[in-house]
Amino acid sequence: MILSLAWKNIWRSKRRSFVVMSAVAIGVWSIIFMVSFYNSMIGAISRNSLQHDYSHIQIHHESYLSEPGLGFQVKKPSMLMKFPSQISDIEAVSARLIVNGMVASPKTNLGIQVYAIDPADERAVTALSGFLTAGDYFTNIKRNPILLSQKLAEKLKVKVRSKVVITVQDLEANIRAGAFRVSGIFHSKSPRINNGVIYVRHEDLSKLINLPDTAFNEFAYLLKDNESLIETKQMMEAKTNNLVRTYREIAPEFDMIEESSTISKQVITVIVMLALLFGIINTMLMAVLERTKEIGMLRAIGMFKSKIFFMIVLETFMISWVAAPMGLMAGFLTNLYFEKNGGLDLSQYAGALEQYGGDAIFYPVIAQSTYFFLMLAVMMTALIGAIYPAIKAVNLKPLEAIRKL
Amino acid sequence: MKVIELKNLSKIYNPDTIPVRAINDVTLSVEEGEFTAIVGPSGCGKTTLLNMIGGLDISSEGSVDIGGVSINEMSESELTTFRLQHIGFVFQAYNLIPVLTAKENIEFIMVLQNRDAKTMQERSDDLLDRMGIKDQRDRRPSELSGGQQQRVAVARALASRPKFVLADEPTANLDSGSTEALLDTMAKLNKEEKITFIFSTHDQRVIDRAKRIIKLVDGEIVSDEPR
Numbered sequence: 001m002i003l004s005l006a007w008k009n010i011w012r013s014k015r016r017s018f019v020v021m022s023a024v025a026i027g028v029w030s031i032i033f034m035v036s037f038y039n040s041m042i043g044a045i046s047r048n049s050l051q052h053d054y055s056h057i058q059i060h061h062e063s064y065l066s067e068p069g070l071g072f073q074v075k076k077p078s079m080l081m082k083f084p085s086q087i088s089d090i091e092a093v094s095a096r097l098i099v100n101g102m103v104a105s106p107k108t109n110l111g112i113q114v115y116a117i118d119p120a121d122e123r124a125v126t127a128l129s130g131f132l133t134a135g136d137y138f139t140n141i142k143r144n145p146i147l148l149s150q151k152l153a154e155k156l157k158v159k160v161r162s163k164v165v166i167t168v169q170d171l172e173a174n175i176r177a178g179a180f181r182v183s184g185i186f187h188s189k190s191p192r193i194n195n196g197v198i199y200v201r202h203e204d205l206s207k208l209i210n211l212p213d214t215a216f217n218e219f220a221y222l223l224k225d226n227e228s229l230i231e232t233k234q235m236m237e238a239k240t241n242n243l244v245r246t247y248r249e250i251a252p253e254f255d256m257i258e259e260s261s262t263i264s265k266q267v268i269t270v271i272v273m274l275a276l277l278f279g280i281i282n283t284m285l286m287a288v289l290e291r292t293k294e295i296g297m298l299r300a301i302g303m304f305k306s307k308i309f310f311m312i313v314l315e316t317f318m319i320s321w322v323a324a325p326m327g328l329m330a331g332f333l334t335n336l337y338f339e340k341n342g343g344l345d346l347s348q349y350a351g352a353l354e355q356y357g358g359d360a361i362f363y364p365v366i367a368q369s370t371y372f373f374l375m376l377a378v379m380m381t382a383l384i385g386a387i388y389p390a391i392k393a394v395n396l397k398p399l400e401a402i403r404k405l
Numbered sequence: 406m407k408v409i410e411l412k413n414l415s416k417i418y419n420p421d422t423i424p425v426r427a428i429n430d431v432t433l434s435v436e437e438g439e440f441t442a443i444v445g446p447s448g449c450g451k452t453t454l455l456n457m458i459g460g461l462d463i464s465s466e467g468s469v470d471i472g473g474v475s476i477n478e479m480s481e482s483e484l485t486t487f488r489l490q491h492i493g494f495v496f497q498a499y500n501l502i503p504v505l506t507a508k509e510n511i512e513f514i515m516v517l518q519n520r521d522a523k524t525m526q527e528r529s530d531d532l533l534d535r536m537g538i539k540d541q542r543d544r545r546p547s548e549l550s551g552g553q554q555q556r557v558a559v560a561r562a563l564a565s566r567p568k569f570v571l572a573d574e575p576t577a578n579l580d581s582g583s584t585e586a587l588l589d590t591m592a593k594l595n596k597e598e599k600i601t602f603i604f605s606t607h608d609q610r611v612i613d614r615a616k617r618i619i620k621l622v623d624g625e626i627v628s629d630e631p632r
């Protein structure tokens with residue numbers, strides 16, 4: 001009966017209860033919405049730089065990191081080329097010769113990194129060819145074709161077929177310059193590549209700087225999936241005395257992004273819950289003060305303090321119990337809607353998103369545990385919010401009921 | 406048999422600041438089956454006296470025995486249990502829980518007493534019947550007249566099977582018709598079932614119905630006469 005009494009008490013002030021319930025529901029919904037899209041954004045950033053930049057695993061000479069350049073080339077490159085046929089989890093490999101240099105157009109020149117690659121291999125690993133916005137993938141130009149990003153093309157004021165001059169140093173520190181023609185212009189999902197990487201064919205660069213066509217200083221491997229990352233890395237390490245690193249080791253920002261996103265999500269949740277907490281305390285306090293005489297009467301006729309306390313806590317719980325699932329449901333449906341209808345399109349703001357390597361279209365991502373966690377968080381909030389009003393109720397003197405008429 | 410025994414009872418409000426001697430050296434006993442009115446001018450101490458008898462307030466001096474049990478030394482939670490099990494209360498107003506029906510209000514006190522469902526059902530039906538509010542059983546207090554509400558309150562007080570019923574100005578908010586009807590019901594319960602009623606009142610019509618009248622002035626008994 002106390003249960004049903006508490007339930008009926010909630011509906012004494014319909015409007016007030018409704019306000020709290022909506023606040024709880026909207027709060028829960030907004031957390032789901034924000035967390036989902038936050039996950040989506042972080043996921044896209046990580047996925048993009050993994051798939052289109054770092055790849056799963058990279059191999060370098062162990063001294064390359066302290067002195068990048070041509071000096072420390074990968075040992076036994078032909079061995080490393082064979083890994084995809086030896087280790088089943090490897091999907092593709094791209095061998096690169098990376099060297100710092102300058103690219104010059106009639107208008108200006110820029111410092112860049114030259115990635116000398118095999119076009120077919122690079123395409124298999126980073127899907128580079130998929131990002132072309134103009135020109136094509138190394139085929140339209142016979143001699144010394146080059147691929148550069150839209151951003152660099154704009155800075156250099158060059159178009160497809162424009163001539164550019166690339167200047168690099170060879171192993172003996174001689175300056176070598178070569179004329180190249182723009183074969184294609186791309187727009188990668190990796191901000192790092194857009195900002196300062198140009199691609200040339202390995203054969204062209206090795207000719208320019210007089211290196212054999214087996215000279216590489218980076219091997220990038222794409223795996224079939226992320227699950228076997230560590231295992232595959234260990235298998236590779238067993239087969240080579242070069243330095244083998246996963247993308248997490250190469251770019252610690254992956255961990256940082258994940259960590260900071262977890263913190264952000266917690267902060268969002270705590271802020272919303274705090275707002276709800278004050279709403280709940282306020283409402284329940286009003287509900288208690290309004291019933292001073294009634295509660296005094298209940299104490300007078302012999303209702304124990306503990307039962308009064310329980311009744312108030314129960315009322316608070318019920319309000320949130322009704323509202324939280326509504327919020328969860330609304331959040332779930334919102335996510336479902338965006339999943340089914342092509343995501344939330346933020347192309348308008350894509351500029352800002354792309355700077356961080358995100359995608360313009362958001363597909364909500366949320367772990368099922370988040371729903372449970374939220375339900376729990378609301379329950380905790382309700383419990384904490386109930387305590388103060390319940391203590392107030394319990395401390396009302398039964399006498400007041402009869403005195404103040 | 407004595408249901409209430411007060412010895413040299415006094416109540417001093419604000420003993421540390423501006424002391425008010427609301428009840429002064431009252432010695433009094435009430436037998437089972439009495440129909441007693443406590444009367445006197447406003448501020449004479451009627452409510453204070455009833456509150457001490459009902460275990461809602463603690464005396465400053467003297468002792469209160471209910472059914473041979475001293476309640477002076479009881480803790481707050483012991484007093485709560487004592488009130489629940491042994492004393493029926495009817496107040497001037499705010500007697501009922503507004504969200505519960507008449508029947509549920511009557512049963513509520515039995516819920517607090519942990520009575521079983523069957524007992525509750527039978528007793529509330531019986532009381533609704535005897536109070537003449539059977540037809541109003543499913544109505545909420547706001548749908549009842551003041552008189553009907555007070556009858557529900559009396560029924561609720563009786564539902565707990567108390568040693569006696571304390572009623573502080575139960576008719577103060579009622580018109581004369583309702584007052585008569587409520588008093589008829591109370592008198593009938595007293596006569597037929599030997600239910601002990603102690604009530605305070607200003608109202609001459611109520612005083613006329615009492616079988617014993619205790620008159621208080623300035624917290625002291627000035628007369629105590631049967632009628």
Ligand SMILES: Nc1ncnc2c1ncn2[C@@H]1O[C@H](COP(=O)(O)OP(=O)(O)OP(=O)(O)O)[C@@H](O)[C@H]1O
Pocket residue numbers: 418419425426427445446447448449450451452453454
């Ligand atoms: N909580 C309190 N603090 C201080 N004085 C009080 C308190 N309650 C009552 N009094 C005083 O005690 C005296 C008795 O009050 P009480 O309410 O018992 O009178 P009463 O006979 O019930 O009056 P009424 O007929 O108006 O209900 C009064 O002088 C009153 O002012």
Ligand SMILES: [Mg+2]
Pocket residue numbers: 451452453573
């Ligand atoms: Mg009074």
